[in-house]
Amino acid sequence: MTADQQGFSTASIHAGYHPDSHMGSINIPIYASTTYAQDGPNQLRGGFEYGRVANPTVASLERTVAALEGGSHGVAYSSGMAATDTVLRILLRPGDHMILGNDAYGGTWRLIDSVFGAWGVDYTVVDTTDVDAVAAALNERTRLIWLETPTNPFLNVTDIEAVARIKGEAKLVVDNTFATPYLQRPLALGADHVLHSTTKYLGGHSDVIGGVVVTNDADFDEELRFFQGGVGAVASPFDAYLTTRGIKTLSVRMERHCDNAEEIARLLDASEHVAEVHYPGLASHPGHEVASRQMDRFGGMISVSFHSEEAARTFCTNTELICLAESLGGAESLVEHPASMTHQSASGSQLEVPRELVRISIGIEDIADLRADVEKALAAIG
Numbered sequence: 001m002t003a004d005q006q007g008f009s010t011a012s013i014h015a016g017y018h019p020d021s022h023m024g025s026i027n028i029p030i031y032a033s034t035t036y037a038q039d040g041p042n043q044l045r046g047g048f049e050y051g052r053v054a055n056p057t058v059a060s061l062e063r064t065v066a067a068l069e070g071g072s073h074g075v076a077y078s079s080g081m082a083a084t085d086t087v088l089r090i091l092l093r094p095g096d097h098m099i100l101g102n103d104a105y106g107g108t109w110r111l112i113d114s115v116f117g118a119w120g121v122d123y124t125v126v127d128t129t130d131v132d133a134v135a136a137a138l139n140e141r142t143r144l145i146w147l148e149t150p151t152n153p154f155l156n157v158t159d160i161e162a163v164a165r166i167k168g169e170a171k172l173v174v175d176n177t178f179a180t181p182y183l184q185r186p187l188a189l190g191a192d193h194v195l196h197s198t199t200k201y202l203g204g205h206s207d208v209i210g211g212v213v214v215t216n217d218a219d220f221d222e223e224l225r226f227f228q229g230g231v232g233a234v235a236s237p238f239d240a241y242l243t244t245r246g247i248k249t250l251s252v253r254m255e256r257h258c259d260n261a262e263e264i265a266r267l268l269d270a271s272e273h274v275a276e277v278h279y280p281g282l283a284s285h286p287g288h289e290v291a292s293r294q295m296d297r298f299g300g301m302i303s304v305s306f307h308s309e310e311a312a313r314t315f316c317t318n319t320e321l322i323c324l325a326e327s328l329g330g331a332e333s334l335v336e337h338p339a340s341m342t343h344q345s346a347s348g349s350q351l352e353v354p355r356e357l358v359r360i361s362i363g364i365e366d367i368a369d370l371r372a373d374v375e376k377a378l379a380a381i382g
Contacts, residue, residue, distance in 0.1 A: 016064030028060040053229040057237040068181040071214035073221035076362040080197025082233035083211030094120030097141040099127040103151040106343035128158040157287025164190025200329030204246035257300030258362040309355040318380035321373040328361035
């Protein structure tokens with residue numbers, strides 16, 4: 001049975017690796033070697049020559065994520081930002097134009113604005129949930145449309161199929177970190193390439209940094225690999241091993257993340273201290289219909305608008321089980337104040353985050369304990 005014929009959970013465990021003929025290891029070994037013996041000059045055993053170019057443990061991770069996303073090729077990187085930088089460098093040249101959503105990860109915006117802007121790349125910020133606005137922003141120099149859906153931090157939802165229909169010659173790249181391939185598969189919806197910070201849900205345990213790009217374009221894959229080997233932003237074998245191990249439980253973890261998030265979203269939505277809950281699983285969310293169509297469930301991320309910055313900060317500093325920390329997607333729940341933490345670089349820009357906003361990564365703890373912690377933090381607002 002091939003990977004595309006397997007169920008998701010089966011593929012997440014088996015698609016990237018089969019027990020080898022040498023020792024029969026059930027798990028992919030950690031190949032720590034930097035170099036590999038050759039049978040003759042440029043006569044490689046299994047295609048491996050030097051660790052900066054390729055590694056068997058990393059290759060296993062790449063095959064696994066590609067299979068889960070329904071892609072033919074996957075390339076792993078040392079971080080999500082390294083993956084982002086590589087994609088941008090391949091697709092853009094000085095004088096080119098790209099489209100970026102008005103709600104996006106602060107690090108992505110900072111890279112585009114500070115580094116690629118200085119290089120001569122022009123960009124337009126639009127509300128990508130408005131497909132007409134995306135179409136209006138396209139011009140003859142547009143080479144790339146960059147989507148997050150759901151977005152970070154507002155959990156806005158963009159119709160991937162609709163954007164794919166109007167993109168013209170521009171490439172459509174979707175950051176699928178929040179949804180994961182368990183909930184959403186952008187390539188099947190018309191995206192050209194899909195990207196993840198594997199630091200988040202794919203690794204799933206807050207113990208590894210990484211990124212991956214998946215595509216069905218063999219030429220693009222060749223360019224990705226050229227940059228991977230030439231620049232050297234490669235995933236380490238140990239990090240690839242940890243990520244592969246995390247992916248094996250992705251489906252069961254995501255079900256619990258979603259179960260917990262749906263209940264906590266309803267709890268927050270009923271609170272007088274909350275101005276608005278941003279969660280696609282709520283019928284009141286403006287992207288609920290699109291999310292219901294292109295996602296299998298609504299994910300584990302919730303953002304909350306309080307009535308004031310003071311209330312937002314009070315909530316953040318009065319949870320105990322939910323830890324005040326950056327990042328997301330781990331087994332443990334985390335809360336943060338984006339304007340002063342993950343998105344502070346966007347202050348004063350078109351992507352500035354309101355200071356009354358709080359982002360919560362809902363973990364897989366017992367729901368009764370999460371409810372009690374949220375209720376305690378809400379009560380502290382007074």
